[in-house]
Amino acid sequence: MAGKHAAPAPAGRRAAAIACAAGVMLAGAGAAGLALTHHPVASRSYPVTALPAPAGPVVAVQQSRAAAVAVPVALDIPSIGVQANLIDLGLTAAGALQVPPTTSVAGWFTGSPRPGAIGPAVIAGHIDSRDGPGIFFHLSRLEPGDRVYVRRADGTLALFRVTKVASYLKDRFPTAAVYGPTPDAELRLITCGGTFDPAQGSYLSNVVVYAVQAS
Numbered sequence: 043m044a045g046k047h048a049a050p051a052p053a054g055r056r057a058a059a060i061a062c063a064a065g066v067m068l069a070g071a072g073a074a075g076l077a078l079t080h081h082p083v084a085s086r087s088y089p090v091t092a093l094p095a096p097a098g099p100v101v102a103v104q105q106s107r108a109a110a111v112a113v114p115v116a117l118d119i120p121s122i123g124v125q126a127n128l129i130d131l132g133l134t135a136a137g138a139l140q141v142p143p144t145t146s147v148a149g150w151f152t153g154s155p156r157p158g159a160i161g162p163a164v165i166a167g168h169i170d171s172r173d174g175p176g177i178f179f180h181l182s183r184l185e186p187g188d189r190v191y192v193r194r195a196d197g198t199l200a201l202f203r204v205t206k207v208a209s210y211l212k213d214r215f216p217t218a219a220v221y222g223p224t225p226d227a228e229l230r231l232i233t234c235g236g237t238f239d240p241a242q243g244s245y246l247s248n249v250v251v252y253a254v255q256a257s
Contacts, residue, residue: 111156112194112195114165114195115194117148117191119188121184128149144168145170148177149166156194157192157202157229157255158192160224161224162220162221162223162228162229163229163230165192166232169234169235182207185204186204190203202228204252207249207252212246220232232251233249
């Protein structure tokens with residue numbers, strides 16, 4: 043899957059798919075079923091452990107070199123203690139976005155640009171599971187100016203700075219703002235959030251972090 047971009051799903055499908063990219067656990071390969079969490083995030087508190095910024099060459103890719111950007115393999119967000127491997131996320135046969143199979147990894151949507159190429163690279167992760175917090179449990183705590191590092195397969199790092207953190211009701215997900223074209227290299231980090239509805243077995247909102255590559 044690396045090196046090829048999957049054909050993006052229609053806007054409505056992508057919005058609905060990403061809306062369930064966190065707060066759920068994949069019950070099997072593909073999208074045969076989802077086992078929902080049954081507890082609201084607000085009922086628990088977990089400490090945040092700050093991590094040092096990763097070491098390595100930080101490379102800001104020029105637009106003329108965008109085609110040569112290596113695939114992403116890991117994600118580091120020091121301010122909220124995230125260090126995670128990245129897997130590839132494509133589309134299911136139904137045209138929905140795949141979700142990570144566990145809460146300990148995040149996934150890069152291969153239908154979006156590679157981090158550091160022009161456009162919005164999309165990375166999704168779970169907020170939690172029955173076993174505890176997921177990789178994006180503290181995503182909503184990010185603030186403008188916080189650093190996000192994406193390590194690529196060639197050993198380079200793409201450095202992004204957070205510009206905005208927003209929460210949207212799932213039926214008002216801003217598909218164009220998240221997936222639409224941008225004039226520079228940007229990043230979107232997405233998880234579930236807001237109120238957990240036991241009747242629906244899901245969170246009612248999505249948290250979206252917007253970030254721009256630092257020069």
